[in-house]
Amino acid sequence: xxxxxxxxxxxxxxxxxxxxxxxxxxxxxxxxxxxxxxxxxxxxxxxxxxxxxxxxxxxxxxxxxxxxxxxxxxxxxxxxxxxxxxxxxxxxxxxxxxxxxxxxxxxxxxxxxxxxxxxxxxxxxxxxxxxxxxxxxxxxxxxxxxxxxxxxxxxxxxxxxxxxxxxxxxxxxxxxxxxxxxxxxxxxxxxxxxxxxxxxxxxxxxxxxxxxxxxxxxxxxxxxxxxxxxxxxxxxxxxxxxxxxxxxxxxxxxxxxxxxxxxxxxxxxxxxxxxxxxxxxxxxxxxxxxxxxxxxxxxxxxxxx
Amino acid sequence: xxxxxxxxxxxxxxxxxxxxxxxxxxxxxxxxxxxxxxxxxxxxxxxxxxxxxxxxxxxxxxxxxxxxxxxxxxxxxxxxxxxxxxxxxxxxxxxxxxxxxxxxxxxxxxxxxxxxxxxxxxxxxxxxxxxxxxxxxxxxxxxxxxxxxxxxxxxxxxxxxxxxxxxxxxxxxxxxxxxxxxxxxxxxxxxxxxxxxxxxxxxxxxxxxxxxxxxxxxxxxxxxxxxxxxxxxxxxxxxxxxxxxxxxxxxxxxxxxxxxxxxxxxxxxxxxxxxxxxxxxxxxxxxxxxxxxxxxxxxxxxxxxxxxxxxx
Amino acid sequence: xxxxxxxxxxxxxxxxxxxxxxxxxxxxxxxxxxxxxxxxxxxxxxxxxxxxxxxxxxxxxxxxxxxxxxxxxxxxxxxxxxxxxxxxxxxxxxxxxxxxxxxxxxxxxxxxxxxxxxxxxxxxxxxxxxxxxxxxxxxxxxxxxxxxxxxxxxxxxxxxxxxxxxxxxxxxxxxxxxxxxxxxxxxxxxxxxxxxxxxxxxxxxxxxxxxxxxxxxxxxxxxxxxxxxxxxxxxxxxxxxxxxxxxxxxxxxxxxxxxxxxxxxxxxxxxxxxxxxxxxxxxxxxxxxxxxxxxxxxxxxxxxxxxxxxxxxxxxxxxxxxxxxxxxxxxxxxx
Numbered sequence: 001x002x003x004x005x006x007x008x009x010x011x012x013x014x015x016x017x018x019x020x021x022x023x024x025x026x027x028x029x030x031x032x033x034x035x036x037x038x039x040x041x042x043x044x045x046x047x048x049x050x051x052x053x054x055x056x057x058x059x060x061x062x063x064x065x066x067x068x069x070x071x072x073x074x075x076x077x078x079x080x081x082x083x084x085x086x087x088x089x090x091x092x093x094x095x096x097x098x099x100x101x102x103x104x105x106x107x108x109x110x111x112x113x114x115x116x117x118x119x120x121x122x123x124x125x126x127x128x129x130x131x132x133x134x135x136x137x138x139x140x141x142x143x144x145x146x147x148x149x150x151x152x153x154x155x156x157x158x159x160x161x162x163x164x165x166x167x168x169x170x171x172x173x174x175x176x177x178x179x180x181x182x183x184x185x186x187x188x189x190x191x192x193x194x195x196x197x198x199x200x201x202x203x204x205x206x207x208x209x210x211x212x213x214x215x216x217x218x219x220x221x222x223x224x225x226x227x228x229x230x231x232x233x234x235x236x237x238x239x240x241x242x243x244x245x246x247x248x249x250x251x252x253x254x255x256x257x258x259x260x261x262x263x264x265x266x267x268x269x270x271x272x273x274x275x276x277x278x279x280x281x282x283x284x285x286x287x288x289x290x291x292x293x294x295x296x297x298x299x300x301x302x303x304x305x
Numbered sequence: 306x307x308x309x310x311x312x313x314x315x316x317x318x319x320x321x322x323x324x325x326x327x328x329x330x331x332x333x334x335x336x337x338x339x340x341x342x343x344x345x346x347x348x349x350x351x352x353x354x355x356x357x358x359x360x361x362x363x364x365x366x367x368x369x370x371x372x373x374x375x376x377x378x379x380x381x382x383x384x385x386x387x388x389x390x391x392x393x394x395x396x397x398x399x400x401x402x403x404x405x406x407x408x409x410x411x412x413x414x415x416x417x418x419x420x421x422x423x424x425x426x427x428x429x430x431x432x433x434x435x436x437x438x439x440x441x442x443x444x445x446x447x448x449x450x451x452x453x454x455x456x457x458x459x460x461x462x463x464x465x466x467x468x469x470x471x472x473x474x475x476x477x478x479x480x481x482x483x484x485x486x487x488x489x490x491x492x493x494x495x496x497x498x499x500x501x502x503x504x505x506x507x508x509x510x511x512x513x514x515x516x517x518x519x520x521x522x523x524x525x526x527x528x529x530x531x532x533x534x535x536x537x538x539x540x541x542x543x544x545x546x547x548x549x550x551x552x553x554x555x556x557x558x559x560x561x562x563x564x565x566x567x568x569x570x571x572x573x574x575x576x577x578x579x580x581x582x583x584x585x586x587x588x589x590x591x592x593x594x595x596x597x598x599x600x601x602x603x604x605x606x607x608x609x610x611x612x613x614x615x616x617x
Numbered sequence: 618x619x620x621x622x623x624x625x626x627x628x629x630x631x632x633x634x635x636x637x638x639x640x641x642x643x644x645x646x647x648x649x650x651x652x653x654x655x656x657x658x659x660x661x662x663x664x665x666x667x668x669x670x671x672x673x674x675x676x677x678x679x680x681x682x683x684x685x686x687x688x689x690x691x692x693x694x695x696x697x698x699x700x701x702x703x704x705x706x707x708x709x710x711x712x713x714x715x716x717x718x719x720x721x722x723x724x725x726x727x728x729x730x731x732x733x734x735x736x737x738x739x740x741x742x743x744x745x746x747x748x749x750x751x752x753x754x755x756x757x758x759x760x761x762x763x764x765x766x767x768x769x770x771x772x773x774x775x776x777x778x779x780x781x782x783x784x785x786x787x788x789x790x791x792x793x794x795x796x797x798x799x800x801x802x803x804x805x806x807x808x809x810x811x812x813x814x815x816x817x818x819x820x821x822x823x824x825x826x827x828x829x830x831x832x833x834x835x836x837x838x839x840x841x842x843x844x845x846x847x848x849x850x851x852x853x854x855x856x857x858x859x860x861x862x863x864x865x866x867x868x869x870x871x872x873x874x875x876x877x878x879x880x881x882x883x884x885x886x887x888x889x890x891x892x893x894x895x896x897x898x899x900x901x902x903x904x905x906x907x908x909x910x911x912x913x914x915x916x917x918x919x920x921x922x923x924x925x926x927x928x929x930x931x932x933x934x935x936x937x938x939x940x941x942x943x944x945x946x947x948x949x950x951x952x
Binding site: 016018152 | 469
């Protein structure tokens, strides 16, 4: 198990380095980052200033290495627009994104797993058809449109929930639903498929032959094995949500990283943009690494050897 | 189902029954699955054909131009199913904030969605399939490198990177297409890799190798036809994915630029007036939903029909 | 010796695409306390489904019916699902064929052993643990206490099967059904496991049904034998009766197939029964074995063939031929 973890860690580090390189070079897509930062009304000397201050006049390799070195120490540069340290802002806004992602994935799992289990117990029944229909509809619904629909009905017409901001936990309800529902079909199908396969295995027959109650057979024996791939998927989807929450955060004005990214893009705040992509990618790499470990840990055949 | 009467002929097939066999689906349920898959193809295909038709014949379907025919005195006309004094049968779906006919913009928007979806799917398909088949066929280091590339790509949040790149390079139809195409190849790579792996070890591939066929020829003639159905399924999924991404990008203002009638853009334009004129948001959203649904149904249907045992 | 299990006219029907399949057609047998009944037959004759039918573990599409299905005086045909789940693993336990996949890979064997007892008895965790260790030692597993914390994948096939046996004994059942318990194991281990089962059965005075296709196994452990063919029992008797005086042509054919060192001539063809098993879909007329039988004639092809008494008491066979004729046939064939 330790060897397994170390190997995965090695891969994760390599991937992280590559991502950092790509993220770093992103700002050169605009041609001259100094010009982009300075804005349209800047004079030549303004541009030169910026170039010097941000080190854009150095050779690229030096720039990358110093950027990387700083990043590893927690210094992600300074925001040209906000005039503060990038890391400060990012880590102030990160919790909101995490909360949003967390509640969204929780909502998705609470909906998807029971649906998947019930659909597997009675395959091709009405419940199964309903579950699959929900899945098909869910995958076709654009998230931002769904968010607007939710706002229209729950927020405006019936005034049930607040629409913007993060003042209370109720603010997170609609955004969580709008962000999480997209994951539900995938999780549900995986749960269903996994349960169907597991329910046909020999050890389930043994469990029944021991006279165990149906609930015990279903949850202690079947779901425990079927859920293993679902855990991985859920972790990965959580990672995707962190990166993909930009649309939802923007609609609901939630002060998270996504919204911050949106604002930075509007303002051409390059160091901020770079840093956000880097931070989110690193978090994703971390999450998938932990998911791999957890996956292995859940299966005693890998854990105990 | 009819009984087979007195069967004392020795040509009657052996029907032994182990408990495993008793559990297998009967031919009835296997057929039911195929029919279900067919429903998917029929409904999905029909809707897709409809939207495709809308896109192709867009200029001939209405009398208006989606961008140039502005009539500010006629703006915010509700669609025909509302009541009210402003309803005008000349504009069956009403008009938008600039007095442009909504139906016209809708059908022209289909062109944008379909074009972007298709083109991005092609680009990502070529990239992903090449990587995936190479990884599956050659294995070893090639496989390691491809896996590493896939992991790197997966680690970067697509929509964020797309937004950032588009904001830096500039947003136009073709930039959006290329950015999306260069970003969403991962599922192609993953799926093509695993199916190639499955097919690669089968006997007819070994036979072709023994006969001395070149690697390229083997890939083209032995492997590709057998992974083609998986390729089609992934292609439909990724086309839907691309369409959704473009809609999101346009909704945020960094995709297709106004005054083009991208459906995502139309939703964005309408959201400010959503409370009073919900159709501005409802109609293009419903169109997007229908298009994605159709593509997904088609893809699922193809998968069910070509490989029923793989049905989730 | 009173009967712990009495079965009369047990049937299993399964709807399939081409009609209604009858894999088990009207079985009659009984098992006494402390007695081993071996059900012998080739693959697909319905013996596994019979065991599942007794435990009420048939796949959902299958239906079971019986005129009589009595376990220790209780009518199982009237038992509710709840009652059956109370009986399973408790009064009647089952051991399956594939030890490699019959244990849940996610839990320790201690957990799975104790769970069998805790379900049916209100004992403490410690008491359950003690019983598990006791039984593990009984089945010949050393270091039982530390084995409790092991996972199935850490044990070999033979060990896993011993664990399965121990697990079936956790509640002290009156009746054990073993469905080909040694088929998936090494030949060297087979003998040990069979011996183990026989000892445990005698020690705990349980009734046992042992299902197998291996006549060698039958010879070793059976008190009584039921020979199955195509969903029906064709011959029943004590082991001695069936082995020394096989009366039904199918039984004779089976015994002829076994090469006997010293007796079977080198180079002479090994016996086999030509033909294939008939389809069990729809209604079959006449004797199921008639097509492959050496001695069949037109009379065999129609009507229901009932049991006839054999040479001794308690020995019955399902054939229209006279028992002396059968004996003569066998003598001719074996010579």
